[in-house]
Structure formats: C-alpha cells, structure tokens
Amino acid sequence: MSTMLLKGGRVVDPVNGRDGALDVLIQGDRIARVGRDLAAEGAAVVEIPGGFVVCPGLIDMHVHLREPGQEHKETVATGTAAAVAGGFTAVACMPNTSPVNDNAGVTEYILKKGSEANLARVYPIGAVSRGQQGEQLADIAELRQAGCVAITDDGHPVATAMLMRRALEYTRMFDMPVIEHCEEQTLKGDGVAHEGYYASALGLRGIPGEAESIMALRDISLAELTGGRVHVAHMSARQTLDAVRFGKTRGVRVTCEVTPHHFVLTDELLAAPVPYDTNVKMNPPLRDAADRDAIVTGIADGSVDVIATDHAPHHYDEKQVEFDRAPFGITGLETAVSLCFDRLVHAGRISLARMIELLSVNPARILKVPGGALSDGAPADISILAPDMNVTVDVARMRSKSKNTPFAGWTLRGGVAATIVGGRLVYVNDAIQWSALRHAQVER
Amino acid sequence: MKKDLLGIGDLTEDEIHLVLDTAEAMREIAQRPIKKVPTLRGKTVVNLFYEPSTRTRTSFEIAEKRLSADTLNIAVAVSSVVKGETLADTARNIEAMAPDMIVIRHASSGAPHLLSRICRSRIINAGDGMHEHPTQALLDAFTIREHKKKIAGLKVTIVGDLLHSRVLRSNVLLLTRLGADVWVSGPPTLVPVGLERHGVRVSTSIDEAVADADVIMMLRIQQERMHGAFFPSLREYFSTFGMTRARVARAKPDVIIMHPGPMNRGVEIDSEVADGPYSVILEQVANGVAVRMAVLYLLAGGSEGD
Numbered sequence: 001m002s003t004m005l006l007k008g009g010r011v012v013d014p015v016n017g018r019d020g021a022l023d024v025l026i027q028g029d030r031i032a033r034v035g036r037d038l039a040a041e042g043a044a045v046v047e048i049p050g051g052f053v054v055c056p057g058l059i060d061m062h063v064h065l066r067e068p069g070q071e072h073k074e075t076v077a078t079g080t081a082a083a084v085a086g087g088f089t090a091v092a093c094m095p096n097t098s099p100v101n102d103n104a105g106v107t108e109y110i111l112k113k114g115s116e117a118n119l120a121r122v123y124p125i126g127a128v129s130r131g132q133q134g135e136q137l138a139d140i141a142e143l144r145q146a147g148c149v150a151i152t153d154d155g156h157p158v159a160t161a162m163l164m165r166r167a168l169e170y171t172r173m174f175d176m177p178v179i180e181h182c183e184e185q186t187l188k189g190d191g192v193a194h195e196g197y198y199a200s201a202l203g204l205r206g207i208p209g210e211a212e213s214i215m216a217l218r219d220i221s222l223a224e225l226t227g228g229r230v231h232v233a234h235m236s237a238r239q240t241l242d243a244v245r246f247g248k249t250r251g252v253r254v255t256c257e258v259t260p261h262h263f264v265l266t267d268e269l270l271a272a273p274v275p276y277d278t279n280v281k282m283n284p285p286l287r288d289a290a291d292r293d294a295i296v297t298g299i300a301d302g303s304v305d306v307i308a309t310d311h312a313p314h315h316y317d318e319k320q321v322e323f324d325r326a327p328f329g330i331t332g333l334e335t336a337v338s339l340c341f342d343r344l345v346h347a348g349r350i351s352l353a354r355m356i357e358l359l360s361v362n363p364a365r366i367l368k369v370p371g372g373a374l375s376d377g378a379p380a381d382i383s384i385l386a387p388d389m390n391v392t393v394d395v396a397r398m399r400s401k402s403k404n405t406p407f408a409g410w411t412l413r414g415g416v417a418a419t420i421v422g423g424r425l426v427y428v429n430d431a432i433q434w435s436a437l438r439h440a441q442v443e444r
Numbered sequence: 445m446k447k448d449l450l451g452i453g454d455l456t457e458d459e460i461h462l463v464l465d466t467a468e469a470m471r472e473i474a475q476r477p478i479k480k481v482p483t484l485r486g487k488t489v490v491n492l493f494y495e496p497s498t499r500t501r502t503s504f505e506i507a508e509k510r511l512s513a514d515t516l517n518i519a520v521a522v523s524s525v526v527k528g529e530t531l532a533d534t535a536r537n538i539e540a541m542a543p544d545m546i547v548i549r550h551a552s553s554g555a556p557h558l559l560s561r562i563c564r565s566r567i568i569n570a571g572d573g574m575h576e577h578p579t580q581a582l583l584d585a586f587t588i589r590e591h592k593k594k595i596a597g598l599k600v601t602i603v604g605d606l607l608h609s610r611v612l613r614s615n616v617l618l619l620t621r622l623g624a625d626v627w628v629s630g631p632p633t634l635v636p637v638g639l640e641r642h643g644v645r646v647s648t649s650i651d652e653a654v655a656d657a658d659v660i661m662m663l664r665i666q667q668e669r670m671h672g673a674f675f676p677s678l679r680e681y682f683s684t685f686g687m688t689r690a691r692v693a694r695a696k697p698d699v700i701i702m703h704p705g706p707m708n709r710g711v712e713i714d715s716e717v718a719d720g721p722y723s724v725i726l727e728q729v730a731n732g733v734a735v736r737m738a739v740l741y742l743l744a745g746g747s748e749g750d
Contacts, residue, residue, distance in 0.1 A: 197638030201638065203610060204573075324554075
C-alpha cells in the first residue's frame with residue numbers, strides 16, 4: 001500500500017476544529033492520521049511550502065458535464081480534468097443531458113465515464129420529472145439506488161407546485177435534497193439579462209430578481225408543508241436571500257448556493273468593456289450591485305450554505321452569435337477558488353475556514369457524500385491551495401473543453417497547488433516549482 | 445468620427461452638429477435635376493437587412509446611390525441565412541469581398557456590435573432590436589432643428605410604446621445630449637426600467653406630458669405586442685394615449701408632430717393629427733435621405749477624401 005506524508009502545510013479542517021501547521025499521513029486511498037510532526041515511516045514525503053493550505057477536498061455541487069449527448073461542449077473526462085485543476089475532488093453533475101438523467105441507465109453511464117476518467121469523483125444528480133418535462137416523477141428510488149445524490153429539473157424549475165410537493169414528500173424517505181432552479185417562468189418570459197438599467201439601455205429583455213424569489217418562496221413553503229429538503233441553486237437576487245433567511249428562521253429544511261460570478265460580477269458588464277458579450281449571459285443573470293453586495297453579505301453572515309460554480313460549458317460557435325440567441329451559461333470550475341480567495345478571503349469578508357465550509361463541508365453535508373473533513377479513515381480527498389499565488393486566467397490552458405468565461409485575462413490572488421483524490425495526486429499546478437510534489441506524482 | 449455608427453454614444457456633440465450641418469448641404473442635392481454626386485464613387489456599401497423595412501432600407505439605398513456608391517442589398521429571404529448560416533459567418537463572407545461599409549438592420553439588440561468586432565468595414569446600425577436606431581434620431585433632430593432653429597431648451601414629448609422602441613432610446617440619448625427637455629409618456633407597462641437616469645421626465649399623464657410641448661413624437665404601437673398584455677385593448681390605448689386634436693391643443697401653438705413610421709392610424713395617432721397642419725411626418729422621410737447621405741459621407745472619410 002502506497003503511503004504519502006503531506007508535511008508542513010497549514011491544515012484547515014473546520015469539522016475537526018483544526019487550523020495549524022499539521023502533517024497529513026495518507027495510506028492507500030484513506031487518510032491515516034493528521035497530527036503534528038508525523039514520522040515518515042517510509043512514506044513518500046511531500047514538503048508543503050510555507051503558506052500553502054491543506055484542506056478537505058472541495059466539492060462543486062452544481063456542474064454540467066454535458067455527457068451524454070453534448071460532448072462537443074464537455075465530457076465527463078474533460079469536465080473532471082477541469083475540476084481537479086480547479087481544486088475540486090468531487091463534482092455533482094446536473095441531469096439536463098441528452099438523454100436526460102432520469103433513469104438508472106444514464107446514471108450508470110455517467111458513473112462509468114467518471115471511473116474511466118479517474119480524476120474527480122462524480123456524483124450524478126437525477127431528474128425530478130421524467131424527461132424533465134414537469135409532468136410525472138422520474139424513477140427516483142432507482143436513480144438513488146444507481147448512485148444519484150439529489151434530484152433536480154435544473155435548467156428549469158419544477159413545473160408545478162403539486163409536482164414539487166410530491167417530489168419533496170417522496171424524497172423524504174431517502175432524506176435526499178430536491179435542488180431547485182428557482183424561476184417563475186412567466187415572469188422570466190423571453191428575458192436574457194437582469195431587468196435593470198443596463199438591460200434596458202441595451203434593449204435586452206429583462207428578468208427581474210422576483211422571478212427567482214417568488215419560486216423560492218413557493219418551494220420553501222412546500223418544504224415547510226412536507227418536511228422535505230429543498231436546496232436553492234445559484235441564488236442571485238437579494239429577494240431570494242431574504243426568502244431563504246425567512247425559511248431558515250422558521251426551521252424549514254432549506255439550504256442555498258451561490259456562484260462565484262454572482263458574488264463578483266454585476267450587470268454593468270453587459271455594456272462594457274465588451275458590449276453584448278455573450279460570456280456574461282447566464283441564467284440566473286448577473287444582477288445589479290445591490291444584489292451582488294447582498295449576496296456577499298449572505299456569504300459572510302452564514303445565510304449562504306454553499307459556493308458552487310454552475311459550470312456550464314458551451315462551444316465557441318454557440319456563443320459567437322447575437323446576444324439574445326446565445327445559450328445561457330459560463331464555465332466556472334477553473335476560476336472558482338481564485339475568485340473565492342481574491343474577492344472573499346483576501347477582501348476580508350470571510351475566513352479561510354469559512355471558505356472551506358462553503359466549498360467542502362457544506363456540500364458534503366447537504367448531498368450526504370463522503371468528504372468535508374480530514375478525519376482518520378476518511379477517503380484521502382484533499383485540496384492543496386496556494387492562497388498568495390497570483391493567477392492569471394488563461395483560457396488557452398484551461399482543461400474544460402469550452403472556454404466561455406468572462407474572467408479571461410483576470411489576475412487574481414490565490415489558486416490551486418495540487419489535488420489529491422483517493423490518495424492519488426491527480427493534479428499538480430505546473431506554475432509551482434516543487435520537485436517533491438512532482439516526485440510524488442511519479443510514485444503514485 | 446469613430447469607425448462605426450452603432451449608437452448615438454459613438455458621436456460627440458460636435459460630431460452630431462457636423463452630421464446635421466452636412467445633411468443641410470446634402471439636402472440641396474435632392475433639389476437638382478441630376479440628383480447625384482461622385483463623392484462615394486468606387487465605394488461599396490452593403491445593406492444587410494434581417495428585418496423587413498421599407499422606409500429605412502429605401503432611404504439608405506437612395507442616399508448611397510445619390511453619392512454614387514456601389515450598393516448591394518441583402519435581404520434575409522434571399523440570403524443564405526435561411527440555410528442556417530450564422531450572422532458571424534455571413535459577416536465574414538461579406539467582409540471577404542471587401543465592402544467599405546455595411547448597413548445592418550437586425551431584430552437582435554447588439555447584432556451590429558457583433559459585426560463590428562468581426563469586420564474591418566465600417567458598420568452603420570440601421571436599427572437593432574430594441575436597442576438603437578441612430579440615423580432615425582439624427583434625422584429627427586435635423587427635422588426639429590429645421591423647424592425650431594435650435595434643440596436646446598425645447599420641450600420634446602415622446603409618447604407610445606417606449607419599452608420596445610429603439611427610436612426612443614436613440615432619441616433620448618441624442619436630444620438630452622443637445623439640451624432638450626425630454627418628456628416621455630405611455631402606460632407604465634411600456635416604460636423601460638431606469639429611463640429617468642438619462643435625465644428624462646416620465647409621466648403617465650399624457651395631458652401633463654404634452655402641455656406646452658414644442659415637439660410631440662409619436663411611437664408606433666406594435667400590435668404584435670398585444671399578447672404580452674401590456675394594455676387591455678387598442679381602443680383603450682387610443683382613448684388614454686392616442687394623439688388627438690384635443691391633446692395637441694395643449695401643446696405650444698407651433699408644435700410639430702413627428703412619427704418614425706409606420707403609423708397605426710386610430711391607435712396611437714388620429715388621422716386628423718397625422719395629416720394635419722402640424723405634422724412633419726413626411727418631411728422626416730425626406731430628411732432621412734439627406735441625413736443618411738451625411739452619415740455615409742462622413743464615415744467614408746469626409747472632407748479628407750480617405
């Protein structure tokens with residue numbers, strides 16, 4: 001059994017109350033021990049440079065891997081390569097593939113592709129309704145049996161209040177969350193951008209924040225009615241944040257996530273520097289500064305549970321069209337950690353431990369998957385982060401098959417040094433001069 | 445001048461005046477027995493129209509021909525668009541044939557900006573979605589200036605479907621830049637968010653909006669919008685916001701009535717007003733040619749000859 005000793009890093013492990021210079025001993029695919037000055041005992045020693053952080057593997061609970069059916073945008077292999085390069089040891093992938101992941105066959109196919117890629121762990125999320133058509137429940141028990149960790153009709157909300165009620169009731173027997181893309185469809189209409197000054201000036205049809213919050217309030221009320229668990233995906237509007245807070249104060253089982261682009265960017269980008277840039281078109285749309293600031297406050301005060309990327313790869317050709325015809329979505333896996341460091345931790349809004357909670361502890365808890373802590377005997381899924389490394393976002397070097405990011409060329413402070421999944425080094429950042437790590441990679 | 449005319453924001457105040465002054469000279473050409481000058485001889489202008497348009501396309505084409513440009517019209521029905529070619533590819537193909545200018549009309553806001561990023565040719569926006577229609581605003585300003593000898597300080601009231609109107613957006617930018625006191629009026633369902641940030645007065649009372657107006661500009665009510673339930677009925681719209689002689693009477697005695705066309709008689713404007721003594725609607729059409737000649741001439745290099 002191969003052993004590896006991560007020596008000298010700052011271990012941040014909120015669940016176990018650790019934050020300090022500790023060593024991590026990995027035996028096989030498990031964490032054997034975490035402690036001060038552990039002896040190598042024949043293990044390959046990886047000296048962690050000063051200032052680097054060793055933490056429980058990051059989990060992105062909202063990605064689109066596009067396989068099966070849209071392999072020109074992304075595959076499980078390229079998506080998980082992007083994930084590990086972004087510091088994520090696991091991803092949960094959305095069911096809006098072609099065919100939809102509404103049956104065990106598709107779930108098994110995705111899991112098989114994940115095993116073949118053998119990079120980040122892949123947790124499929126099944127559909128709420130058959131074909132995501134919003135009419136009949138999918139075979140949820142079978143999906144769960146096959147390996148799905150949650151259900152959602154993401155891309156759209158669950159069509160009717162009655163279907164959502166049934167989904168929340170039915171999933172209670174598995175204690176499985178229903179992840180909701182909150183959007184009241186008639187209010188959204190054919191909107192393509194946040195309803196505000198910029199969309200108005202540019203002649204783009206708007207989507208008000210209330211399209212999101214109204215649906216969130218419906219679902220929170222239904223979660224209260226049923227005792228089910230609802231998770232609000234990619235929350236963008238301040239009204240939705242208030243709705244989630246309202247639910248939490250009433251003891252409703254509601255959790256929520258926000259994306260890096262919603263806590264960093266605003267709808268001002270529609271107009272400049274590149275007017276009508278389709279890489280700032282996503283759903284939910286970039287909101288205004290008041291929304292963005294409210295979201296940051298929610299991250300800081302604990303109202304927000306999770307940061308997830310909503311990684312939505314689209315082919316260059318699909319985005320190189322008129323704004324209103326372009327698909328919604330941007331990639332996110334390879335920029336999330338840098339944006340969290342630069343805009344949240346270094347900006348003094350949250351602690352590093354809180355960042356780990358948002359990116360690892362809470363996604364693991366909500367999806368009830370392994371990880372989120374560096375406990376003895378736990379799978380050795382570990383992210384090694386470089387909080388002070390300057391990272392310039394270079395789309396040419398990205399591993400995702402698609403390059404649709406609004407962050408191209410941005411320089412951010414904080415990045416990913418290496419990623420370990422099941423005791424194997426699956427990613428090492430080339431920018432870091434670090435022979436020991438290279439050596440360890442060869443040893444794997 | 446910048447390379448392209450994508451919106452009014454591409455023009456400085458001086459350049460706006462330059463366009464209007466140049467248009468004065470261009471209008472004189474229309475009075476001649478031979479309505480043609482050699483100014484753009486050897487230049488190729490492509491009119492790329494993705495939306496049906498009679499007035500604007502004809503106006504550009506006449507302007508180009510009077511300046512002796514070689515013109516080519518591509519309308520959506522006869523182009524390869526129906527075969528599924530993207531706008532970007534169409535633009536690259538046209539660009540490969542090295543035209544000097546491309547005039548584009550498109551249903552999507554921002555389509556001219558996409559072209560501008562791809563093409564070296566100069567791009568003129570002839571109306572994009574709900575965004576802008578800069579040559580319309582320039583011809584409107586030209587028409588106002590001709591009648592009022594100034595624009596600064598005039599009360600200009602724009603009435604109608606403000607939300608979906610590119611004419612509104614271009615006119616608001618241009619007229620506020622030149623110092624007009626711009627009022628808009630329409631049902632709250634058809635008022636764009638944030639319009640007041642441009643220094644515009646928004647009133648849902650048409651009587652207040654037209655009171656003592658120097659200029660009343662009507663916008664077309666697009667009947668295809670009715671499915672959006674923006675207002676209950678055309679009849680109610682006309683009774684609430686339609687421009688009638690009684691409403692015109694609240695404006696200044698020398699008010700002028702404008703409309704970018706095409707008009708819906710009996711919906712946003714009473715025929716009595718449209719055809720009445722204050723109407724300058726057909727002058728706008730005539731002035732459109734002169735203003736577009738000026739824009740083509742100036743973008744092509746103006747007096748430097750380029």
